[in-house]
Amino acid sequence: MNAATGLPTAPVLVLLGPPGAGKGTQARLLEERRGLVQLSTGDLLRAAVAAGTEAGSQAKKVMAAGGLVGDDIVITILRDRLGDPDCARGVILDGFPRTTVQAQALDELLAASDQKVNAAVSLEVDDAAMVSRISGRYTCSSCGEGYHDQFKPTAAAGFCDKCSGNQMKRRADDNPDTVAQRLTAYHAQTAPLITYYEDKQSLARVDAMGDINDIATALDLVARRALA
Numbered sequence: 503m504n505a506a507t508g509l510p511t512a513p514v515l516v517l518l519g520p521p522g523a524g525k526g527t528q529a530r531l532l533e534e535r536r537g538l539v540q541l542s543t544g545d546l547l548r549a550a551v552a553a554g555t556e557a558g559s560q561a562k563k564v565m566a567a568g569g570l571v572g573d574d575i576v577i578t579i580l581r582d583r584l585g586d587p588d589c590a591r592g593v594i595l596d597g598f599p600r601t602t603v604q605a606q607a608l609d610e611l612l613a614a615s616d617q618k619v620n621a622a623v624s625l626e627v628d629d630a631a632m633v634s635r636i637s638g639r640y641t642c643s644s645c646g647e648g649y650h651d652q653f654k655p656t657a658a659a660g661f662c663d664k665c666s667g668n669q670m671k672r673r674a675d676d677n678p679d680t681v682a683q684r685l686t687a688y689h690a691q692t693a694p695l696i697t698y699y700e701d702k703q704s705l706a707r708v709d710a711m712g713d714i715n716d717i718a719t720a721l722d723l724v725a726r727r728a729l730a
């Protein structure tokens with residue numbers, strides 16, 4: 503309950519996992535099942551780059567190299583987005599936090615409105631499989647639905663199952679060299695957050711190596727428990 507407004511506080515779920523673990527795919531499925539809003543800092547940063555904002559131009563090179571964008575930029579972008587009215591339904595954070603500084607900033611931001619992270623879910627995967635997982639992925643330019651050459655192809659080649667759009671795109675940073683850098687950044691800066699949330703007793707682990715729908719079911723169970 504928010505002390506100031508008396509309204510129920512919105513649930514906050516964090517998805518952790520290396521690039522290719524399926525955070526985006528699973529966040530979208532959970533969004534549909536639970537009515538929460540998916541917030542991807544990667545998407546917000548790509549939009550800032552495309553819009554040519556100051557933050558976007560600072561982030562562009564770092565993203566192309568597979569590093570992490572500065573905490574100040576990412577925290578500001580996320581804070582602004584969290585203030586949008588739709589986020590009052592509750593959010594699934596996909597790709598944020600990625601550093602301890604970001605995790606602490608998130609805790610402070612949420613505490614200011616009597617909120618907290620309800621659960622942080624670590625999508626557990628085998629690093630060796632990540633490069634091939636990432637190099638096969640693409641998304642629909644119209645609705646953003648994610649696909650994979652091998653694991654989740656479109657039903658009709660070239661056409662989105664969801665919106666029938668026929669423009670598909672692949673991310674510039676989904677190439678083997680950049681993916682290797684992104685995995686390094688994950689292990690050095692983001693993996694310690696598993697212990698951060700474990701210490702707060704809000705961590706859940708989900709095996710994310712299997713079938714997409716089985717993983718979604720396991721994640722939904724965690725979400726249901728966390729939001730109960």
Ligand code: AMP
Nearest residue numbers: 543544564565569570571576597598600
């Ligand atoms: P993603 O779409 O989550 O794979 O993110 C793509 C890229 O955006 C990452 O490789 C980083 O360069 C940047 N990025 C996304 N989220 C964050 C974050 N929370 N902190 C720092 N950089 C981020």
